[in-house]
Amino acid sequence: MTIDPDTCSCSTPWPRLTAVIEQREYTVTPAAEHSPASALHLARCALCGAPYTAPWKRIREDPNQLVPTAL
Ligand SMILES: [Zn+2]
Numbered sequence: 890m891t892i893d894p895d896t897c898s899c900s901t902p903w904p905r906l907t908a909v910i911e912q913r914e915y916t917v918t919p920a921a922e923h924s925p926a927s928a929l930h931l932a933r934c935a936l937c938g939a940p941y942t943a944p945w946k947r948i949r950e951d952p953n954q955l956v957p958t959a960l
Pocket of ligand 1: 904
């Protein structure tokens, strides 16, 4: 798991990651390697909006990924 806390300004770095894929927001999690989705799309911190450039993957088990998150 690669996390760079320098770009997230939250008190707990990267409390939650989200990625917008095809106009839907998904909750994602850090991953060991880039996936096709992470290569094409940018994940961000859900709280401060900092771009997360390390590899990530979607959380398929998360039922919330099907519903756009109201922030
Ligand atoms: Zn943050």
